[in-house]
Amino acid sequence: MAAPTLDRVALTTRWRRPGRRPPAILVVPALVAAGVALLPLLYLGVRALDGGPAELVELLWRERTLRLAVRSLGLAAAVTFASLVVGVSLAWLTTRTRLPGRRAWTVIAALPLAVPSYVAAYAWVAAFPRIPPFLGSVLVLTLCCYPYVLLPVAATLGRTDPALEEVAQSLGKSRLATFFTVTLRQVRPAAAVGALLVALYVLSDFGAVAILRYDAFTRVIYTSYRSSFDGTAAAALALVLVAITLVIVWAEGRSRGRAAQARVGGGAARRHRPVALGTARTVIGLGWAAVIAGLALGFPLGSLTYWLTQGGAAELDAGSLAGAAWSTVAVSALGALVTTALAIPVGVMAARYRSAGTRVLEQASYAGHALPGIVVALSLVYFGVRYAYPIYQETPLLVLAYAVLFLPAAVGAVRASVTQSPPVLEEVARSLGRSPARVLREITMPLAGPGVAAGAALVFLTCMKELPATLLLRPTGLETLATELWAETEVGAYAAAAPYAAMLVVLAALPTFVLSHRRRSATLDVPGGGS
Amino acid sequence: MSALAVHGLDKSFGGVRVLQGLDLTVPVGSLAAVLGPSGCGKTTLLRIVAGFEVADAGTVTLDGRVVEGRGIHVPPERRRVGVVPQEGALFPHLTVAGNVGFGLSRGRRRAERVDDLLALVGLAGYGRRMPYELSGGQQQRVALARALAPDPALVLLDEPFSALDTGLRASVREDVRTALRTAGATAVLVTHDQEEALSMADLVAVMAAARIAQVAPPGDLYTTPSDLGVATFVGDAVVLDAVATASGADSPLGRLQLRDGALRGPGRAVVRPEQVLLDDNGSGVVGTVTATVFYGHDALVRLSVPAADGQVSVSARCQGLPSGVDVGDSVGLRVVGPVTFFLA
Numbered sequence: 028m029a030a031p032t033l034d035r036v037a038l039t040t041r042w043r044r045p046g047r048r049p050p051a052i053l054v055v056p057a058l059v060a061a062g063v064a065l066l067p068l069l070y071l072g073v074r075a076l077d078g079g080p081a082e083l084v085e086l087l088w089r090e091r092t093l094r095l096a097v098r099s100l101g102l103a104a105a106v107t108f109a110s111l112v113v114g115v116s117l118a119w120l121t122t123r124t125r126l127p128g129r130r131a132w133t134v135i136a137a138l139p140l141a142v143p144s145y146v147a148a149y150a151w152v153a154a155f156p157r158i159p160p161f162l163g164s165v166l167v168l169t170l171c172c173y174p175y176v177l178l179p180v181a182a183t184l185g186r187t188d189p190a191l192e193e194v195a196q197s198l199g200k201s202r203l204a205t206f207f208t209v210t211l212r213q214v215r216p217a218a219a220v221g222a223l224l225v226a227l228y229v230l231s232d233f234g235a236v237a238i239l240r241y242d243a244f245t246r247v248i249y250t251s252y253r254s255s256f257d258g259t260a261a262a263a264l265a266l267v268l269v270a271i272t273l274v275i276v277w278a279e280g281r282s283r284g285r286a287a288q289a290r291v292g293g294g295a296a297r298r299h300r301p302v303a304l305g306t307a308r309t310v311i312g313l314g315w316a317a318v319i320a321g322l323a324l325g326f327p328l329g330s331l332t333y334w335l336t337q338g339g340a341a342e343l344d345a346g347s348l349a350g351a352a353w354s355t356v357a358v359s360a361l362g363a364l365v366t367t368a369l370a371i372p373v374g375v376m377a378a379r380y381r382s383a384g385t386r387v388l389e390q391a392s393y394a395g396h397a398l399p400g401i402v403v404a405l406s407l408v409y410f411g412v413r414y415a416y417p418i419y420q421e422t423p424l425l426v427l428a429y430a431v432l433f434l435p436a437a438v439g440a441v442r443a444s445v446t447q448s449p450p451v452l453e454e455v456a457r458s459l460g461r462s463p464a465r466v467l468r469e470i471t472m473p474l475a476g477p478g479v480a481a482g483a484a485l486v487f488l489t490c491m492k493e494l495p496a497t498l499l500l501r502p503t504g505l506e507t508l509a510t511e512l513w514a515e516t517e518v519g520a521y522a523a524a525a526p527y528a529a530m531l532v533v534l535a536a537l538p539t540f541v542l543s544h545r546r547r548s549a550t551l552d553v554p555g556g557g558s
Numbered sequence: 559m560s561a562l563a564v565h566g567l568d569k570s571f572g573g574v575r576v577l578q579g580l581d582l583t584v585p586v587g588s589l590a591a592v593l594g595p596s597g598c599g600k601t602t603l604l605r606i607v608a609g610f611e612v613a614d615a616g617t618v619t620l621d622g623r624v625v626e627g628r629g630i631h632v633p634p635e636r637r638r639v640g641v642v643p644q645e646g647a648l649f650p651h652l653t654v655a656g657n658v659g660f661g662l663s664r665g666r667r668r669a670e671r672v673d674d675l676l677a678l679v680g681l682a683g684y685g686r687r688m689p690y691e692l693s694g695g696q697q698q699r700v701a702l703a704r705a706l707a708p709d710p711a712l713v714l715l716d717e718p719f720s721a722l723d724t725g726l727r728a729s730v731r732e733d734v735r736t737a738l739r740t741a742g743a744t745a746v747l748v749t750h751d752q753e754e755a756l757s758m759a760d761l762v763a764v765m766a767a768a769r770i771a772q773v774a775p776p777g778d779l780y781t782t783p784s785d786l787g788v789a790t791f792v793g794d795a796v797v798l799d800a801v802a803t804a805s806g807a808d809s810p811l812g813r814l815q816l817r818d819g820a821l822r823g824p825g826r827a828v829v830r831p832e833q834v835l836l837d838d839n840g841s842g843v844v845g846t847v848t849a850t851v852f853y854g855h856d857a858l859v860r861l862s863v864p865a866a867d868g869q870v871s872v873s874a875r876c877q878g879l880p881s882g883v884d885v886g887d888s889v890g891l892r893v894v895g896p897v898t899f900f901l902a
Contacts (some may be wrong), residue, residue, distance in 0.1 A: 451647045454610050457634035458641040459661030459708060473651050 049380040050463070053372045060369035061391035063427065064434050067406035068269065068394055074409045075262040086263045096267065099243045102164055102236070103229040109169040110225045113319055114176025115218060120312050122184040125301045127309065132316050133181070137174050139323040141535050143492040144171045145234025146528045147323075149512065150330035152238055153521035160241035167235050170323040172228050176221035183217040184210070202302075223279035230272050231399030233495040234509075238516055244268040245401045249495070258409055265402040276397045331532070334525035347506070348526050352534065355507040358422060358497075359490035362429030366437045367483040369430055374441025374479075375471075379450070389438065396435040403431050404499035411500075420503050428496040433486045440482020441475070448474035488538040491531065508534070560619075561586045561744035562607065562712055565627075567616035569602055576602045578768035580616070584712075584746060584761065589738055590773075591747045591755035593792070594765030600748040603765075604714050607746070608641050609634035621711050640705030640713040640743075645721050646697040648689035654700050655685030661708035675703040679737050694722050695730040702734055706741050713738065713745040719754065731758055752792055756780065764788050780830075782817065786900050789828045794858075796834065796872050799865070800827040802899055810865040811872065812843050817896040825901040831858060833895050834874035836883065843891045845872060847883055859883060863891065 075083055120126050121133045139147075148167045151158055191213070195205040233245040240246075244264060252261040304312055370392070377389040395403065407428050411419035418424045448471055456466045494509045501510060508531040515524035560583045567580040576599040584590040594600050605611040607618055609625065609632060617627030620639070625632040640661075648657050659672045676682050679699040689697060698718055705713050718734070719727045735758050738745050749755050755762045756776040763773040772784040783789035790797065800809035802821040807814045811834070814827050836859065845861035848871070859874045874891065883889065 449647065451643050451645075452649060454608070454634065455641055455643065455647055455704075456649075456660065457610075458608055458637070458639055459704070460635045462633075462635055470649060 049376050049385065053376050053380075056369070057372040057376055057385075057388050057392075060373050060434065061388050063369060064392045064394040064431055066410070067398060067403045067428075067431055070410045071262055071265055071269065071402065071406040074406065075259065075266045077259050077262075082259065083263055086260055087267060092264070092267060095242070095244055095247055095264070096271070098241070099230055099268070099271070102161065102168070102241065102243055103226045105161075105165045106168045106172060106229045107222050107225045109165060110173040110176050111218060111222055113169060113173040114221060115180050115214065117173070117316060117319065118177050118181035118184055118214075120316060122181050123302055124312065125303045126312050126316070129301075132320075135320050135324070136177055136316065139171055140174045141532070142171060142324070142327055143234065143494070143509070143531065143535070144168060144232055145238055145494055145509070145513070145516075146331075146531060147171055147327050148235040148238040149516050149521070149524060149528060150327035152516070153334060153524075154326075154330050156519075158239065160236075160239050163239040164236050164241040164243075166322075167239065168229050168232060170319070171235070172225040173319075173323075175224040175228065176218060179217040179221045180214050183214050187213045220279065223275055227272060227275050227279065227396075230268065230275065231401075233399070233401045234513070238513075244271075245399055245495070248401050248405065252405055252408075252499075258405070261405055262409065265399075265405055268399060269397065269402055272397045272399065328532075331525055331529050334522045335529060337522040337525070347511070348530060351506050351508045351511045351527060352530050354505050355491050355509070355531070355534065358425060358501075358505075358507065359429075359487050361422065361426050362433070362490040363483045363487035365426050366430045366433050366486045367441075367479065370434055370437035370441050370482070371479070373434075374438045375445050377438070377442045378445035389442075392438050393435045395432045398431065399495075400428075400432055400493060401495040401499075403428050404496035407431075407496075408499050420500065422502050422505075425497065425500040425502065428500050429486075429490050429493065432493065432496065433489055436489065437482050437486050440485065441479050444475040444478025444482075445471060447478065484538045488535055491535055560584060561588075561621060562746065563617075563619040564603070564607070565617045565619075567603070567606065567618070568614040569599075569606060569611065570614060571602075575768055577606075577613075577616075580765075580769045582763055582770055582773065584744060586744055587742055588760040589735070589745045589747060589758060590761040590763060591749055591759035592763045592765055592770075593749060593752055593755040595791075596750050598765050599768055600750075600765055601716055604716055604746065604748050607712070608639050608714055609637050638708070638711045640708070640710035642698070642701045642705050642713065642715040642718050644717045646689075646694075646701040646718075648692075648697055648700055648704070650689055652689075653685065654681070654687050654689065654692070657689065657700055658685075658703045658707050660704060671707060675707055676700075678706070678740060679703045680733055693726075695726045698722065698730055699733060699737070702737060706737070706743060711744070713743050715745060715747040717749055718747070720749075720751070727754075734758075756792070762792075764791060766791070782898060783828070786826060786828070789898060789900075794831050794873060794875075796829040796831060798827045798829060798870060798872075800825065800899065802901070807897075807899055810843070810863050810870050811891060811893050814893055814899075815896045816899045818899065821899050821901060823901055825899055828898045828900070829872075829893055830897075831873040831875040833893050833897065834872060835892050835894060836874055836876065836889050837892065844888050845891050847885050847887045847889060849885060850883060852879055861889070861891065 117132075117136045121129055121136060126132060144167060147170060148163070151163055151167055155163075187210075192205050192209050195209045196202065200208060230243075231245065232243075233249065236243045237246045237249065245268070248261050248264050248268065251264065252258060255261075373388055373392045376385045407424055408419075411424050415424065452470055452474070453466050456470045457463070461469065491507075492509065494513060497507055498510055498513060501507065506514075508527045512524050512527040512531065515521070515527070562582070562584040564580060564582040567577050568575075569577040580599075580603065582590075582592070582603075592600050592603065602611060606613050606626060612631050613626050615627070618625050620637065624630055625637050648654075649660065652660065654676070655669075655672050658675050659668050662668045662671055672685060673682065676684060679702055681696060681699055681703070684692070684696070684700075689700070692700065698721075701718070702713075702715075715734075719731055722730055731754065747755070747759060756779070759776060761773055762776050762779050764771045764779065766787055772779060772788045774782075774784075779788070780793050783792060786797065789795050798809040798811060798814075800807040800814060801824045802816060804819075804822075805813065807816055807825075807827050809827055811829065814829070816827075843863065845863040847859060848862050849860040851858045851860070857876045857879055859876060861872045861874065862869045863872050872891070
């Protein structure tokens, strides 16, 4: 059905909602959410200063700290560079060329996002126990992270106006020169956003570096927490890591702002006509895509399958697998529920009541974005031991950690979906006799509902894959798929670990499939304001 | 009695005065158009009347009840004011019937009322469709039915036809006009399109510089504008320096007959292009053709005419294609009918 030409911008700006004060029913829970999000960061600072500032300086003013920083940043730089190469090349191949099976490759190239990095690390270390830690980490993390570059770059390549490149060619530039002077320049902001996400991911990753025995910050924080009862050293190192990630987040925020400006203005530009590749180039292109897919998906799945058929797996206690699967689903569902509930007031306020105050609240709820899982876990462990012993190593504290870590994703989803329902609809509903509370129930929530649910599904998925916080905070006696996999891998029992890894991949694939399917249908049928 | 009375309305946004001492009265059962250029504050006026914005000063009275001002701000849901936004803004998750019935209380007569309203806007039988299955014009008519359903004291329409194609616009306008009339509703239409305002409304309020410059029936507005600003904003106008005397005004287009014969002294005369005829008939005025623009139903001839201090530009409207008139030709001119005159 041809929708009439409705200008969404006009919908939101013309009947602009004045900066009215948000009701207390939103403010109070939003304050709670922000407090939850900031708690680990604040307590980490308090804990690191436990022995006084002098001790903190002494702890950190060592060659070891510098060496750690160099190791972590070196890994982040290598993975980021490799991800850029893989991500940009695959994005171009899948959006701009006549690569055979282009649509299938588009889906396959994004799939590694669903493979937890520690599962991939397990697959590699199980096959090659002597894999060098640094090279192994670069390989595994690149294969897990390149979609962060691929997705925004592919979106940009598909969206940019072909007229720009046509103009460049009409001005006498060759196709190659056009690619470098026009195409890459347009892609740069999107690639920068992706690169910073990769760097952030690598710095916070615990599972892969720990399994591959690469001494990055996260692994050293964990071992230092394990090996001593005095947590001050671990807390101090965690503080340094947070400082580094904060710089990255800040840089990402800046580049995001610029990316938005660089975007080509509204309206649907013409589609690009895909470039026909010659036979030789087609073979190279197909080979490249196949190698990446083989390493990122084929190898882990093959390795898993191999270990599943080995003896150790046969001795598996089906009861413990089912038990771990059930606890994974249960704590993750709880995590998704609590996180979404905390995110709704913050997201609604950020979308509807823009002011300096709401912006601070929203920023606070994004704290988890800069906090590696191991850091949040550590801080909550110390906090629990000291101030909340009744819930220490009980489900609530674990759920709290999930909320801190994944609040940014949930708030983003709520905010985006509430913004999608234009304020003019709420005003019309008011003029037809509905109170603000009923408007929220009858208009805002039904329209935002699907987007909020998708956000909850995403949080559920990430909770299931989460390792470090689950490892440190899980209730005594509770094992999830991730912790079982970790425990078996740590003692080299690769066959015994396989069923847990396989089950995790299967469970994680379900919401991933639902999410990607939803996104595809959503782009086909956007519920317009008036349409 | 007046359905809507606005007195001394003030509103500023961040130091910018959008409305300043605005007055407007709309009688029961009439359709008033608020006409003004983009950004003149029309929509802000509408939003204050609907209750979406709070006025800084002034009052809004609906059916004799103060809803805004004197420390009162009645929330939108208790004003009984229907709103038809620019894009229709149908609730995308509800059917057409669900949209129209949204403002009605659940009861046995609800379905009946929804059917009546859909018939009124010419969409009987469309109740089970979803908004995205309708064309732009149909969406706009459903939005009107939705606004009329709870039998509001006043219906506000905010540029409701601007998102429609030109061809569709005229027919939807007529349908909306008929529906409002049949429902006996009082309505305020905001628009920047003078053709829309003049052809649809019983009363046109011209808005300029944060207030209402003139309120009048469309015909009066065109023939007797209250000032030069309104005169040039509503319709095409040729403005000429002239001096009013007892026997008319002397101008570069000869002696003009004035609507108000009591005026004396120098000022400006407003001549409508259709009053300028391309024949001499003894007037002695000759102009040089500078351009001809053909519109199909009529044509405009632009001419340059000698005046006391050089040349003035004059437009003449002709039926059909002016034959034998080419750029550079000299033609005789005369003005028929009385013109409006403003003293300097």
